[in-house]
Amino acid sequence: MKLSERKRKILQLVVDDYISTAQPVSSKSITEKYMKDVSSATVRSELAGLEEMGYLTQLHTSSGRVPSVEAYKLYVAELMDRSKLTTREVGVIKSAFKDHADNLEKVVQNAVKVISELTDYTSVAYTTHSEKDKIVKIDLFRYKPSQALLLIVTENTLIRDKFITIPEAMTDAQINEASDLIASLFVGKEFGEIVGLSEVVSKEFESYREIFDGVMRAIEDYLEKGNADVILEGEGKILKHPEYNDSEKVKNFLSVVTSKNKLAGLLAENTDNIEISIKIGGDEEKDMPKDCSLVTATYSASGVKVGTYGVIGPLRMDYQKVVSVLEGVGKILEDILTNKK
Amino acid sequence: MKLSERKRKILQLVVDDYISTAQPVSSKSITEKYMKDVSSATVRSELAGLEEMGYLTQLHTSSGRVPSVEAYKLYVAELMDRSKLTTREVGVIKSAFKDHADNLEKVVQNAVKVISELTDYTSVAYTTHSEKDKIVKIDLFRYKPSQALLLIVTENTLIRDKFITIPEAMTDAQINEASDLIASLFVGKEFGEIVGLSEVVSKEFESYREIFDGVMRAIEDYLEKGNADVILEGEGKILKHPEYNDSEKVKNFLSVVTSKNKLAGLLAENTDNIEISIKIGGDEEKDMPKDCSLVTATYSASGVKVGTYGVIGPLRMDYQKVVSVLEGVGKILEDILTNKK
DNA sequence: TGTTAGCACTCTTTTTGCTTAAGTGCCAAC
DNA sequence: GTTGGCACTTAAGCAAAAAGAGTGCTAACA
Numbered sequence: 001m002k003l004s005e006r007k008r009k010i011l012q013l014v015v016d017d018y019i020s021t022a023q024p025v026s027s028k029s030i031t032e033k034y035m036k037d038v039s040s041a042t043v044r045s046e047l048a049g050l051e052e053m054g055y056l057t058q059l060h061t062s063s064g065r066v067p068s069v070e071a072y073k074l075y076v077a078e079l080m081d082r083s084k085l086t087t088r089e090v091g092v093i094k095s096a097f098k099d100h101a102d103n104l105e106k107v108v109q110n111a112v113k114v115i116s117e118l119t120d121y122t123s124v125a126y127t128t129h130s131e132k133d134k135i136v137k138i139d140l141f142r143y144k145p146s147q148a149l150l151l152i153v154t155e156n157t158l159i160r161d162k163f164i165t166i167p168e169a170m171t172d173a174q175i176n177e178a179s180d181l182i183a184s185l186f187v188g189k190e191f192g193e194i195v196g197l198s199e200v201v202s203k204e205f206e207s208y209r210e211i212f213d214g215v216m217r218a219i220e221d222y223l224e225k226g227n228a229d230v231i232l233e234g235e236g237k238i239l240k241h242p243e244y245n246d247s248e249k250v251k252n253f254l255s256v257v258t259s260k261n262k263l264a265g266l267l268a269e270n271t272d273n274i275e276i277s278i279k280i281g282g283d284e285e286k287d288m289p290k291d292c293s294l295v296t297a298t299y300s301a302s303g304v305k306v307g308t309y310g311v312i313g314p315l316r317m318d319y320q321k322v323v324s325v326l327e328g329v330g331k332i333l334e335d336i337l338t339n340k341k
Numbered sequence: 342m343k344l345s346e347r348k349r350k351i352l353q354l355v356v357d358d359y360i361s362t363a364q365p366v367s368s369k370s371i372t373e374k375y376m377k378d379v380s381s382a383t384v385r386s387e388l389a390g391l392e393e394m395g396y397l398t399q400l401h402t403s404s405g406r407v408p409s410v411e412a413y414k415l416y417v418a419e420l421m422d423r424s425k426l427t428t429r430e431v432g433v434i435k436s437a438f439k440d441h442a443d444n445l446e447k448v449v450q451n452a453v454k455v456i457s458e459l460t461d462y463t464s465v466a467y468t469t470h471s472e473k474d475k476i477v478k479i480d481l482f483r484y485k486p487s488q489a490l491l492l493i494v495t496e497n498t499l500i501r502d503k504f505i506t507i508p509e510a511m512t513d514a515q516i517n518e519a520s521d522l523i524a525s526l527f528v529g530k531e532f533g534e535i536v537g538l539s540e541v542v543s544k545e546f547e548s549y550r551e552i553f554d555g556v557m558r559a560i561e562d563y564l565e566k567g568n569a570d571v572i573l574e575g576e577g578k579i580l581k582h583p584e585y586n587d588s589e590k591v592k593n594f595l596s597v598v599t600s601k602n603k604l605a606g607l608l609a610e611n612t613d614n615i616e617i618s619i620k621i622g623g624d625e626e627k628d629m630p631k632d633c634s635l636v637t638a639t640y641s642a643s644g645v646k647v648g649t650y651g652v653i654g655p656l657r658m659d660y661q662k663v664v665s666v667l668e669g670v671g672k673i674l675e676d677i678l679t680n681k682k
Numbered sequence: 683t684g685t686t687a688g689c690a691c692t693c694t695t696t697t698t699g700c701t702t703a704a705g706t707g708c709c710a711a712c
Numbered sequence: 713g714t715t716g717g718c719a720c721t722t723a724a725g726c727a728a729a730a731a732g733a734g735t736g737c738t739a740a741c742a
Contacts, residue, residue, distance in 0.1 A: 365734095367732085367733075367734055367735085368734075368735080369734075382733095382736095385734090385735070385736075386736090388735095389735090389736080399734095399735085402734085402735065402736090403732095403733060403734045403735055404733080404734070404735090405733085405735095407736070
């Protein structure tokens with residue numbers, strides 16, 4: 001059976017209706033609400049066709065139809081209308097970014113907050129530690145007898161919490177000298193340029209081998225995928241949606257969403273440069289909560305893709321709204337992050 | 342009516358039983374499980390007495406009894422057994438602190454994690470920004486034309502994300518000079534000693550007034566109560582407990598627990614130097630979720646109280662376990678934080 | 683005087699049967 | 713291809729009945 005134009009239309013109507021009402025959709029309600037020109041029996045036979053093709057399912061013989069995962073995928077890809085934000089929503093987004101436009105972390109935090117507020121779903125952001133990030137300042141100094149604190153400031157962020165073991169015998173002056181040496185080598189370079197540096201500089205660094213290696217390890221550690229930052233907002237929003245009345249499901253959802261590792265894994269996969277990516281269903285994706293949908297977009301700073309932000313929620317998600325909010329936030333985010341310099 | 346020894350014993354049994362079963366406790370179950378020497382009728386009359394005194398309530402005429410808030414308070418203060426941790430639990434706690442003993446933030450994060458794991462409740466920690474914290478390093482440098490990044494390292498923590506507006510006309514060298522001047526004044530001092538410094542140094546600082554003021558504002562901002570750090574772990578644990586089958590209650594709980602501000606408010610109140618403090622019920626406390634209990638302990642670094650950690654959960658909480666876990670963690674925390682130097 | 687067995691009473695929970703409503707599938711007619 | 717009509721299926725709602733849990737009270741007992 002082919003997907004006729006009318007079948008597409010009806011499928012869209014079913015998904016739209018189900019998204020807004022959370023109730024199985026009947027042939028009668030479709031003719032009454034949207035297609036007054038045909039009878040319910042006609043729609044009924046079309047629905048039966050769509051069901052046979054795998055786009056719809058019934059909970060029991062005499063219930064209305066519910067979209068399948070396939071239907072959502074088709075809906076998102078081809079069927080749904082691309083709606084625009086209201087002026088009110090645009091205003092909310094703009095005012096959310098009024099302050100703290102200076103700091104990448106704060107900007108992303110604001111983005112996540114406003115997304116959750118406007119969509120009523122849990123929203124997330126994931127910031128990779130990019131090899132393209134350029135070092136602006138690097139400094140090392142003694143914190144405890146055998147420990148030094150390493151500070152690295154880059155164009156986009158501030159690295160902290162990196163401790164390096166140093167020989168106790170080393171004087172503060174020597175540490176300073178090492179610090180200056182490292183700074184002279186590293187400042188102005190991207191992380192990616194540094195990684196290979198280890199062999200090249202072996203000579204002038206002979207006496208500070210241990211410190212140099214410590215710094216390199218710290219940087220490698222920072223760049224490792226698992227150590228990206230994950231920001232989360234509106235965990236509790238999930239409870240607003242009726243499919244999460246079952247506390248088992250909530251538990252399952254929260255166990256993924258409160259584990260930064262699992263979230264990072266999910267968000268990191270999305271490396272293609274597609275503007276908006278939608279990941280649906282939970283059968284293949286092992287860390288994805290069952291019956292969940294993840295809608296994400298990527299953002300860049302200084303022209304380099306640094307992260308992903310988006311919304312995670314039930315399969316029956318208001319994709320129209322979510323996509324338009326993500327696009328709206330994306331536009332403003334881009335403005336801020338490129339005007340920054 | 343007096344609280345006879347037997348009434349106390351029975352009340353303890355009722356609370357114990359209710360904590361472990363979450364079911365109203367009947368006279369019959371008490372005699373069968375714990376008091377085989379008397380009949381259920383005897384216990385029944387004692388229960389009636391305890392109810393009259395306000396320690397127990399019934400959901401309806403033919404249900405068993407449930408402890409009142411008063412009963413929990415008495416139970417915690419006088420009735421409950423102080424149990425010890427098992428060797429397994431002690432092992433879990435110790436191994437949780439194996440790594441990252443160098444960094445206050447990480448140590449507290451580990452503490453919160455292990456507490457949530459062992460108790461199965463949501464656990465929190467609150468770290469104040471103490472005026473007694475001593476500045477180890479302070480550094481200021483240009484980040485954007487009219488903005489400088491301020492870094493302060495103290496004995497206990499690293500302050501970041503503080504940006505200061507600077508005159509664009511100022512050269513990098515001048516900023517360096519200002520930075521050095523500030524460092525010479527501030528390093529080695531506690532925050533508390535700095536606050537009054539503003540007038541004293543006005544002369545030598547004439548040309549850098551703006552920067553100096555900016556730094557002072559940043560420090561004051563940092564010390565402000567609302568800006569303390571709140572760490573949270575196991576938000577979803579609440580769903581394991583049957584009283585939170587109602588999604589309204591979960592929503593209410595999460596709305597408090599995911600608001601760092603509200604949590605900070607609750608945790609900050611606990612300023613007495615009592616080792617373990619238990620806050621029960623939600624009538625007086627406005628930000629406390631209804632029918633919740635908050636059990637907290639305080640921790641110190643370098644002899645100064647810097648924060649509070651604890652567990653938040655249902656009224657029907659396993660106080661014995663929670664208190665013993667908090668005490669156990671507290672002991673190890675103290676060891677780590679005092680040996681640190 | 684405290685303790686106990688016995689029993690009536692209350693209230694909840696579970697079960698059962700019945701009815702209604704929603705919606706489908708199919709068929710014969712248009 | 714579309715439609716109205718109708719039998720069939722299932723869930724949901726409701727009321728009455730039955731079962732169960734637990735109490736309070738009283739009279740008898742040690």
